[in-house]
Amino acid sequence: MVDHRLQRGGGEGVNEPVTVVLAGARGHGHWHLANLRRLTAAGLVRLVGVCELTPLAEEELAGLGTPEQSPDLPALLERTGAEVAIVCTPIHTHAELGLAAAARGVHLLLEKPPTPSLAAFRQLTDGIQRAGTACQIGFQSLGSGAIEHIRQLVRDGVVGRVTGLGAAGAWVRDEAYWGRAPWGGLRRLDGRDVVDGVLTNPLAHAVATALRIAGADRAEDLAAIDLELYRVNAIDADDTSCARLRTADGTELVTAVTLCAERPGEPYVVVHGEAGRITFWYKEDRVRLERPGRDPVVTEHPRTDLLANLVAHLRDGAELLVPPERTGGFMRLVEAVRTAPDPVALSPAHWHEERTAAGVRRVLRGIDRLTAEGAERLALYSELGAPWAAASGPRRRT
Numbered sequence: 096m097v098d099h100r101l102q103r104g105g106g107e108g109v110n111e112p113v114t115v116v117l118a119g120a121r122g123h124g125h126w127h128l129a130n131l132r133r134l135t136a137a138g139l140v141r142l143v144g145v146c147e148l149t150p151l152a153e154e155e156l157a158g159l160g161t162p163e164q165s166p167d168l169p170a171l172l173e174r175t176g177a178e179v180a181i182v183c184t185p186i187h188t189h190a191e192l193g194l195a196a197a198a199r200g201v202h203l204l205l206e207k208p209p210t211p212s213l214a215a216f217r218q219l220t221d222g223i224q225r226a227g228t229a230c231q232i233g234f235q236s237l238g239s240g241a242i243e244h245i246r247q248l249v250r251d252g253v254v255g256r257v258t259g260l261g262a263a264g265a266w267v268r269d270e271a272y273w274g275r276a277p278w279g280g281l282r283r284l285d286g287r288d289v290v291d292g293v294l295t296n297p298l299a300h301a302v303a304t305a306l307r308i309a310g311a312d313r314a315e316d317l318a319a320i321d322l323e324l325y326r327v328n329a330i331d332a333d334d335t336s337c338a339r340l341r342t343a344d345g346t347e348l349v350t351a352v353t354l355c356a357e358r359p360g361e362p363y364v365v366v367h368g369e370a371g372r373i374t375f376w377y378k379e380d381r382v383r384l385e386r387p388g389r390d391p392v393v394t395e396h397p398r399t400d401l402l403a404n405l406v407a408h409l410r411d412g413a414e415l416l417v418p419p420e421r422t423g424g425f426m427r428l429v430e431a432v433r434t435a436p437d438p439v440a441l442s443p444a445h446w447h448e449e450r451t452a453a454g455v456r457r458v459l460r461g462i463d464r465l466t467a468e469g470a471e472r473l474a475l476y477s478e479l480g481a482p483w484a485a486a487s488g489p490r491r492r493t
Contacts, residue, residue: 099202099229101178101409113406116144116175116201118168118192119183120151122275123206127181130402132158139406143175169195177201179405183233185278186296187287190215197226202409204402206233207303208295209422211288213314213430220419231405232417234425236300236377237307238404241396245308245366245373245382254368254386257346260309261470262301264293264352264362265463269454272354273330280330282437290433292324292332298352298362299425302338304377305350305364306424311342314423318343320431323475323484324438327355327446327457333438335459337475338428351469351476355446355459365470445483 101113112135117127134140135158142159145151150164165171172180172195180196182189183206190210196203203223209232210216223230236242249257273280281289294302306312319341324333335353342348352362366373371386384392399416407413446459461481468479476484 097227098412099409100412110410112138112141113179113409114143114175114177115140115179115181116146116168116171116177117142117181117183118146120145120147124183127183128155128159130400134400134403135159139403143177144171146171168192169199172196172199172201178409179204181402182206185276186211186291187278187284187289190219193219193230194222197223197228200226200228202229202405204231204233204405207299208290208429209419209426211290211429212433213426216426223419229405229408229415230419231401231415232419232422233401234300234303234417234422235401236304237417238399238401239377239380239396240398241375241380241382242304242307244394244396245375246310248373248384249366253371253384254366254373255370256368258367258369259347259349259473260305260364260366261473262305262348262350262362262364263466263470264298264301265356265360265466266297266354266362267356267359267456268297268334268354269451269456271454273328280328280332282331288433290332290429292336292432292438293334293352293354294336294338294350295429295432297354300377301352301362301364302350302428303422303425304375305348306340307421308364308366308375309342309346309348311346312421312424314427316342316424317427320428321475322431322435323477324432324435325441325483326438327441327459331437333432335462336438337469339475340428347473349469349473349475351466353459353462353466355457355462357458357460357463360463367473441483
């Protein structure tokens with residue numbers, strides 16, 4: 096492992112807060128601002144810059160001092176001397192801004208998905224390696240202590256031989272979500288890949304978490320990918336999709352997800368074994384172990400914040416939880432989605448509009464059951480007999 100520890104000289108300065116610039120402070124960036132407040136109060140970080148097209152108001156920076164603001168990230172990094180950059184900008188800007196940070200010796204916390212293509216991912220990782228900087232990818236669920244707990248249960252044979260892993264996610268998104276930004280719901284924008292679909296962005300954690308549990312999160316760990324991409328909303332990308340990933344050792348992982356749920360639920364990963372099953376609700380860090388003839392065992396687990404882990408890596412040499420190479424398997428899926436035919440637009444005969452306090456959304460009838468069955472039976476929508484999926488069938492990308 097490369098030693099990225101900060102060179103600050105001796106004395107008390109070694110444990111001074113790590114200086115941070117946040118690029119992209121609105122939208123999901125609000126989450127990062129809240130997290131920065133928490134870590135600032137703990138003495139771990141100090142926000143020295145915010146990169147946004149429109150500067151943040153004073154109240155938006157409450158508890159974070161008066162960081163310099165600029166729409167120019169490279170110039171901001173140079174003026175502030177920041178040690179870490181958090182990049183939470185549109186997907187198609189990740190590689191460019193990540194490389195700009197690395198070229199200036201700045202360590203990186205990069206939001207998921209890392210990039211919209213495998214070529215851009217390799218360009219980014221090559222640049223980071225040349226620069227000798229650290230990079231953490233923002234799959235927050237991979238900081239959960241539940242993952243190692245589950246892997247230990249499997250190693251101990253608690254559920255017998257693993258027969259496969261399933262993942263399911265049934266969320267809702269209204270029309271306003273797709274209009275949140277010029278790139279929302281697009282596969283490409285002005286000739287640049289975006290790939291803002293359900294598998295690769297909103298419910299990307301489902302795939303990434305399953306891959307980590309299976310020990311198949313590197314690019315070389317996957318042998319084949321089957322995809323079914325659909326859309327209900329008036330967008331270019333997929334909002335209802337499923338994927339079967341086959342690992343090099345023959346394990347199957349099936350993910351079934353939607354943003355057109357009848358009733359939203361917590362996404363989860365399930366490990367199927369010959370002698371039981373393990374279900375992991377990854378947003379809640381909650382695990383349920385089920386075995387025939389025994390009462391279920393439910394446990395809750397702590398989570399390590401990824402920025403805090405990056406700080407520990409830079410200060411003390413702690414191992415990074417989500418370095419880029421541990422997302423190579425997920426990037427294989429991103430590339431499969433990017434190069435697949437455009438998602439199949441489903442007929443209005445299969446969905447209806449629903450008005451809520453949050454706005455208008457489209458609901459795909461029966462999808463909640465289908466996502467659960469996909470994870471349970473390790474089957475794609477077409478294999479489950481979904482009337483809108485039967486004609487299209489799986490598209491394989493290896």
